Amino acid sequence: MDSQRPHEQAKWWAQTLGWEVEPSDEEMIRGLVAAGRAREEDTLVHDGVLVWKAGAALRDPEHPERPRLLFQLVPEGKTVKNRTHLDVRVGDEERQAVADALVERGATVLHHAEQGPFQWITMSDPEGNEFCLT
Structure with a gap:
């Protein structure tokens, strides 16, 4: 990266x-x-x-x-959207708590999304690289 x-x-x-x-x-x-x-x-x-x-x-x-x-x-x-990003599995019960902890360490929440039964939070790390919490 x-x-x-x-x-x-x-x-x-x-x-x-x-x-x-x-x-x-x-x-x-x-x-x-x-x-x-x-x-x-x-x-x-x-x-x-x-x-x-x-x-x-x-x-x-x-x-x-x-x-x-x-x-x-x-x-x-970084100037454009990532062509690839990591999908970090944390589980439905932990997702928001993990997102909150990552924000405290410098991450940014970009948006919450869902498709059918799947939900995730798209975030960016301290340098702006996108990843998802699933």
Whole structure:
């Protein structure tokens, strides 16, 4: 996912999904910089940890072999509707409480919708990427 603040986005989504941000290998990064294979400006310190500036990934800790989400640094902000978005299943009983908690953490409610027996809340994350709570 394109992002202007990939490490913050990865942290936000990890908390939202109950996943974890993949740990950084600070020793490897320092070694690559020292060997001249990477530049110091390719890195930054995020939450006290040396990381690659270009992005951050998160994964399901119970199933690390499954697909992960990667947030990559891009210079431009989001300007159009997402072509894809995540569908976060929380259940009918929890949907509004989860939406309220996500709003407190920086999400925005875009609209409530339903089709037949299905209901969902379309929201956007702190950078404006749309997703649904089902």
